[in-house]
Amino acid sequence: MSPTEAPTADTAPFDVRVLTLFPEMFPGPLGASLAGKALMDRVWTLKTVDIRDFAGDKHGTVDDSPFGGGAGMVMRPDVIDRALSATHPGPGSGRLVYLTPRGRVLDQPLVRELAAEPGLTVLCGRYEGVDQRVLEAWAPEEISLGDFVLSGGEAAAMALLDAVIRLLPGVVGKTESLEAESFETGLLEHPHYTRPQVWAGRSVPEVLLSGHHARIVDWRRAMSEDTTRWRRPDLWDRYLAAQKQEQEGRKEQP
Known part of the structure; x- marks a missing residue:
């Protein structure tokens, strides 16, 4: 099914399970705009799991002080294990993800991979x-939003899920909107303009008013390359390497 097709009654929704100490935070922003409409239309489903429900005492204790000393508390492996055992369906149901600064940095290729799954379980x-032993036992895919620290994984989970959900079939109306976005081609997106044609003494670039489709495509490509080169040298280097590899691959073809 293409991204522009609406889901049918025979299409299984993308099944999301979020394990958290703060289930009241969900769906939060995911209940609004495109993701919210898709949730209402059952393009995806959301189950929030309160980790405290799996604590082993009447106080709902989910954490304890770290062995070896140090500041802060660590989430207990036995509690997390019980929560995952009760809620994660296992193989064939989608990946298990743990949001952590130690994880692989989230990028668009990984988002596309996750969107191709039948669902996600997010810790x-x-x-x-979380205690390292339960991570070793369950081997979740560890993912980070970047080199900074949040108060918890909930905000990161919302960002990850928003990125994934918008790629699900039927969520975004026009396929072109997804194909032209930043990172889809390895480049940042070109600048955008709309009415009024002149604003605060600034005019829309003439090429965008020309009606010449090929020239507009070339201009947008050039702007994407310039923006990426100056703002994200790391992306630009990767883009050049990918272009070189592609060219060499063509030369090797008979």
């Missing part, structure tokens, strides 16, 4: 994180 850490 949101708090405090100093």
Whole structure:
């Protein structure tokens, strides 16, 4: 099914399970705009799991002080294990993801991979994180939003899920909107303009008013390349390497 097709009654929704100490934070922003409409239309489903429900005492204790000393608390492996055992369906149901600064940095290729799954189970850490032993036992895919620290995994989970959900079939109306976005071609997106044609003494570039489709495509490509070169040298280097590899691959073809 293409991204422009609406889901049918026979299409299984993208099944999301979020394990968190703060289930009241969801769906939050995911309940609005495109993701919210898709949730209402059952393009995707959301189940929030309160990790405290799996604590082993009447106080709902989910954390303890770290062995070896140090500041902060660590989420207990036995509690996390019980929560995952009760809620993660296992193989064939989609990946298990743990949001952590130690993880692979989220990028658009990974977002596309996750969107191709039947669903996701997302574990949101708090405090100093989760006991390493339960991570070794369950081997979740560890993902980070970048080189900074949040108060917990919930905000990161919302960002990840928003990126994934908008790629699900039927969520975004026009396929072109997805294909032209930043990172889809390895480049940042070109500048955008709309009415009025002249604003605060600034005019829209003439090429965008020309009606010449090929010239507009060339201009947008050039702007994407210039923007990427100056703003994200790391992306630009990767883009050049990919272009070189592609050219060499063509030369090797008989």
